Structures are given as C-alpha cells and as structure tokens.
Amino acid sequence: MNIHDNISLRGLNSFGVEARAARLVEWESEDELATVCFDGRWMALGGGNNILFTKDFDGTLVKSAARGIEITGQDAGSVSVRARAGVDWNDFVTWCGERGLWGAENLAGIPGTVGAAPIQNIGAYGAEAKDIIASVECFVVGGGTRLTLAAEHCAFGYRDSVFKRELRGKVIVMAVNFVLSKEPRPNLHYAALAEKTAEFGEPTPESISRAVISIRDSKLPDPSKTGNAGSFFKNPVVDVAIAHELAAIYPAMPVYPAVERGKSKLAAGWLIEQAGWKGRVEGHVGIHPKQALIVVNTGGATGAEIVEFARKVQSAVREKFGVELETEVNIVC
Numbered sequence: 001m002n003i004h005d006n007i008s009l010r011g012l013n014s015f016g017v018e019a020r021a022a023r024l025v026e027w028e029s030e031d032e033l034a035t036v037c038f039d040g041r042w043m044a045l046g047g048g049n050n051i052l053f054t055k056d057f058d059g060t061l062v063k064s065a066a067r068g069i070e071i072t073g074q075d076a077g078s079v080s081v082r083a084r085a086g087v088d089w090n091d092f093v094t095w096c097g098e099r100g101l102w103g104a105e106n107l108a109g110i111p112g113t114v115g116a117a118p119i120q121n122i123g124a125y126g127a128e129a130k131d132i133i134a135s136v137e138c139f140v141v142g143g144g145t146r147l148t149l150a151a152e153h154c155a156f157g158y159r160d161s162v163f164k165r166e167l168r169g170k171v172i173v174m175a176v177n178f179v180l181s182k183e184p185r186p187n188l189h190y191a192a193l194a195e196k197t198a199e200f201g202e203p204t205p206e207s208i209s210r211a212v213i214s215i216r217d218s219k220l221p222d223p224s225k226t227g228n229a230g231s232f233f234k235n236p237v238v239d240v241a242i243a244h245e246l247a248a249i250y251p252a253m254p255v256y257p258a259v260e261r262g263k264s265k266l267a268a269g270w271l272i273e274q275a276g277w278k279g280r281v282e283g284h285v286g287i288h289p290k291q292a293l294i295v296v297n298t299g300g301a302t303g304a305e306i307v308e309f310a311r312k313v314q315s316a317v318r319e320k321f322g323v324e325l326e327t328e329v330n331i332v333c
C-alpha cells in the first residue's frame with residue numbers, strides 16, 4: 001500500500017487542474033483496504049477522468065491499484081470474467097477482444113478504471129456497462145465487510161447507479177464480474193460505427209473496438225493535451241409533453257425516447273449549441289468546437305473557474321429552453 005501526504009492532484013485528474021489532497025492511499029488488496037483509516041473525509045479515486053476538484057481535498061483519497069483479470073467460469077455461449085478495480089478500462093476491453101469475447105467492444109477507449117465503470121454505468125455507441133456487468137464486489141466502509149451486489153440490485157440507469165445514490169460514500173468497488181458472449185453479437189446500430197468497422201474488415205470485437213477508438217479520436221479532445229472530462233453534462237430527460245412543446249417551437253430539435261415511461265431524452269449538445277455556447281471560450285475555459293457537451297480547460301484553469309463557466313452554460317440553456325442541464329462530471333467542493 002502506498003500512502004502520499006499533501007500530494008498534488010494535477011496529474012491525477014483529466015481536467016489537469018491543480019489541487020492538493022491531504023492524503024492519497026493506493027490499495028491493492030482487500031486486506032490493505034481494511035487497514036485504511038476512514039475516520040475523516042474520504043473519497044474513492046480511479047483515473048480522475050470524471051472528477052473536477054474545485055479546491056484542495058482535506059481528506060483521504062482512496063485509489064485502487066488492484067490489477068488482474070481472470071476467467072471465473074464459462075458455458076456454451078458465455079464466459080464469466082472478474083476484473084479488479086484498478087484495471088484500466090480500455091485494457092479490459094482489449095483483453096476481451098483478444099479472446100473473441102463480445103459485449104465490451106462498443107465501450108472501447110473510454111478513459112478510466114474498471115472500478116469506476118459501474119459508478120455512472122459508462123456508455124457509448126448504444127452500449128452500457130450494465131449490459132455486461134453480472135455483479136459488483138464492494139468493500140463496505142465502516143463495517144469493513146464485503147458486499148457483492150448483483151447487477152439487478154445496482155439500479156443502473158442512464159449514467160446512474162446505486163453507487164451515485166444510496167451507496168455514495170459508503171462503499172469502494174473492489175472488482176467487477178462480467179459476462180461476455182462467445183457468440184457474435186455486433187451492435188452496429190450507429191451508422192457511422194458500422195461504416196468505420198467495415199473499413200477494418202468483418203465485424204469482430206477487435207475490429208469494432210478499433211472503429212470506436214478511431215471515431216472517438218477524431219471527435220474528442222485528448223485529455224493529455226486539452227484538459228477535459230468527456231461529457232460535462234448529461235442529456236436531459238424531460239416529460240414527453242415538454243419535449244412536444246419544445247419540438248413545436250424548434251422542429252429541428254432531436255428528441256429520443258427515454259427508458260422512463262412518459263419521458264423523452266433531449267440532446268444536451270444541441271441545446272448548448274443553439275444557446276450559442278459551442279466553441280465559446282471565456283478566460284481559460286471553453287466549450288469544445290467539435291463537441292458541445294465537452295467543457296475544456298484551455299490552459300491554466302482552476303476547478304472553480306470551470307464550475308463558474310459551466311453554470312453560465314446551464315443558465316443560457318435554462319433561459320432559452322427552460323430545461324435544466326445536470327452535470328455528469330463529479331464536482332468535488
């Protein structure tokens with residue numbers, strides 16, 4: 001176990017903002033976790049790709065360094081795989097692809113760790129982590145006990161789970177159990193993904209992953225060059241009646257069915273663009289010119305500046321459309 005006191009977080013968050021943590025503990029095993037003192041303020045940290053620190057963190061950050069992926073079972077059509085929390089998510093996707101296992105390929109290239117994947121039920125290109133998660137193994141802080149939650153008890157939703165709600169600040173994900181398919185299961189509903197995959201040959205988990213990464217690289221800013229945390233805002237889910245009213249005023253507005261009955265999903269990027277914020281820069285913060293959902297640190301921004309900028313974007317969308325944008329990024333105050 002590695003313990004660092006008064007450590008800079010600049011290299012540990014994809015926004016690249018400066019902040020310090022009073023203590024950072026890197027754990028590799030459950031036994032090590034059991035020895036960590038959780039008396040004061042604490043928070044789990046993965047790769048820092050979905051976190052915005054607005055000031056110094058006056059507690060303990062608990063970062064997983066637990067590595068390892070293993071096959072835990074299989075039958076005629078599927079393989080069960082356990083990956084520990086500190087495994088790089090894309091390494092896990094690559095591992096599955098190399099073994100011809102289906103299910104993770106559309107989620108290639110999402111930066112972060114396996115342990116963080118269930119937290120917001122990461123998703124992209126018509127797939128979500130919940131589609132392949134069987135259960136999540138947690139360490140219960142305080143009790144020091146182990147809790148394995150079957151997927152149906154994780155309340156997975158759109159960028160949401162029980163870990164962001166009832167279990168927030170109560171558990172640390174130690175490992176995730178997945179079920180991958182041996183049978184071909186290409187999910188190529190996105191036309192752009194189907195086209196790009198065809199350039200790499202027959203659809204396989206590997207060719208689809210390559211296509212996903214190629215599309216992502218062409219559209220998304222690389223956090224090692226331009227600080228960002230991917231989508232800053234969630235797509236708003238509103239009552240169907242509100243979506244109808246808005247669509248009558250703005251016929252070009254994209255509207256999608258939501259999972260919840262009586263609700264529709266709007267495209268936050270479209271709303272931000274129409275409110276005039278796509279590509280706008282103020283001080284050291286801006287909206288990415290190619291992707292209106294992404295707030296970028298153009299260089300030297302503080303977390304507080306980024307939050308202030310995001311609030312202005314939310315106000316502009318609220319004023320124009322009467323729609324509230326919720327943040328996807330975890331803002332740490």
Ligand SMILES: Cc1cc2nc3c(=O)[nH]c(=O)nc-3n(C[C@H](O)[C@H](O)[C@H](O)COP(=O)(O)OP(=O)(O)OC[C@H]3O[C@@H](n4cnc5c(N)ncnc54)[C@H](O)[C@@H]3O)c2cc1C
Pocket residue numbers: 014043044045046047048049050051064085110111112113114115116117119120121122123124171172173174220221222223228229230231330
């Ligand atoms: C360029 C870019 C593109 C992105 N694209 C996507 C995308 O397509 N789809 C998508 O869904 N997301 C996307 N994201 C967001 C991000 O990749 C995911 O949220 C990812 O899961 C974050 O992983 P992380 O390890 O960096 O977690 P962190 O940012 O470190 O943590 C995120 C949250 O999870 C909690 N957490 C982390 N590890 C644990 C643990 N072991 N136990 C309990 N809680 C934990 C943290 O406390 C925090 O609340 C993108 C981010 C970037 C920078």
